[in-house]
Amino acid sequence: MSIKLTAKDGIKAGIPIVMGYIPVAIAFGVLARSVGVSMLHTQLFSLMVFAGASQFMAINLIALGVGMGQIVLTTLLMNFRHFLMSASLSQRLGAQPRSRLPLLAFGVTDEVFSVAMTRKEALSRHFVWVLQLMAYLSWNAGTFAGYWLGDILPPMVQASLGIALYALFVAILLPEMRRSRQVLLLALTAGLFHTLLNLVDLLPAGWNLVAVIVIVSWMGTYVPSHNKKGGHEDAAE
Amino acid sequence: MLQNNPFLMFLLILGMMAATYIPRLIPFYMIQDLRLAPRFKRFLELIPFTALGALILPGVLTSVPGQPLAMTLGIIFAAFWAWCKGGIMVPVAGAIAIVYMVLLIG
Numbered sequence: 001m002s003i004k005l006t007a008k009d010g011i012k013a014g015i016p017i018v019m020g021y022i023p024v025a026i027a028f029g030v031l032a033r034s035v036g037v038s039m040l041h042t043q044l045f046s047l048m049v050f051a052g053a054s055q056f057m058a059i060n061l062i063a064l065g066v067g068m069g070q071i072v073l074t075t076l077l078m079n080f081r082h083f084l085m086s087a088s089l090s091q092r093l094g095a096q097p098r099s100r101l102p103l104l105a106f107g108v109t110d111e112v113f114s115v116a117m118t119r120k121e122a123l124s125r126h127f128v129w130v131l132q133l134m135a136y137l138s139w140n141a142g143t144f145a146g147y148w149l150g151d152i153l154p155p156m157v158q159a160s161l162g163i164a165l166y167a168l169f170v171a172i173l174l175p176e177m178r179r180s181r182q183v184l185l186l187a188l189t190a191g192l193f194h195t196l197l198n199l200v201d202l203l204p205a206g207w208n209l210v211a212v213i214v215i216v217s218w219m220g221t222y223v224p225s226h227n228k229k230g231g232h233e234d235a236a237e
Numbered sequence: 238m239l240q241n242n243p244f245l246m247f248l249l250i251l252g253m254m255a256a257t258y259i260p261r262l263i264p265f266y267m268i269q270d271l272r273l274a275p276r277f278k279r280f281l282e283l284i285p286f287t288a289l290g291a292l293i294l295p296g297v298l299t300s301v302p303g304q305p306l307a308m309t310l311g312i313i314f315a316a317f318w319a320w321c322k323g324g325i326m327v328p329v330a331g332a333i334a335i336v337y338m339v340l341l342i343g
Binding site for chain 1: 260261289290307316320329334
């Protein structure tokens with residue numbers, strides 16, 4: 001952890017996020033337009049909310065004629081996972097000037113969090129900022145392009161882009177799973193547990209994910225970690 | 238309908254912004270000056286991996302609607318490449334290309 005990641009490192013690390021975001025943001029623009037949301041509001045979603053899954057959810061609920069209060073509440077439930085991610089990222093970043101916290105917090109998306117937190121080097125806020133800025137710009141550029149150009153893209157291309165974010169998550173996670181048997185065990189458990197909870201359909205939207213993260217991470221603190229490649233981590237005493 | 242009322246749409250977006258930003262912001266202020274118990278610290282360190290596992294499954298199964306074969310082949314390629322060689326660009330670009338090719342053939 002002696003090397004500290006700089007803004008320049010952020011540019012390189014941010015490219016896969018851009019690649020993953022643009023197609024998904026295009027899909028968002030296409031969807032919003034098809035439901036009859038204006039261009040201005042579509043862009044405002046991406047500029048102000050900046051949360052992929054919630055934005056898709058909102059458009060789908062708008063199409064169904066669901067009311068505003070329920071959409072906002074569902075957003076809150078869905079984004080409670082970012083509460084956990086911000087806590088985790090904040091702990092890793094260490095003390096930062098308080099005036100910088102609001103800007104750091106705005107861009108805590110699943111993808112920025114995943115890319116930043118799986119780095120071995122020490123994080124700096126500049127590194128995280130660059131990741132967030134690249135994510136934000138590509139999300140908004142993609143939204144704009146999707147609204148105006150979405151119809152030009154053949155449906156087959158649009159469909160195949162749906163895999164992009166999942167491929168990104170897989171590409172981030174699998175090397176970590178290979179490196180540590182504990183990560184392998186916990187990530188698999190989390191995925192299977194989440195699948196199971198979704199099948200049971202017990203909790204409101206978004207809470208399955210939160211429950212899985214909390215329960216499996218906590219269980220993980222009781223699993224000793226034996227890193228294959230010179231790791232030093234141990235389970236908390 | 239909501240989408241036909243510009244003012245209500247703006248209110249909705251504003252509400253969603255608050256519902257997204259506040260959960261992202263609060264922990265930064267809570268954690269900063271806190272001395273954390275070792276187990277809680279470990280808990281926070283494990284969140285990326287459990288979150289990733291739960292973000293992938295079961296969502297990936299429906300990522301290419303109605304095309305389970307294309308989706309499976311694409312993600313298997315991404316997983317195989319990431320496991321053996323690492324990197325991010327090749328798995329992402331390769332998965333998209335494979336899904337597209339399978340859709341083209343099928």
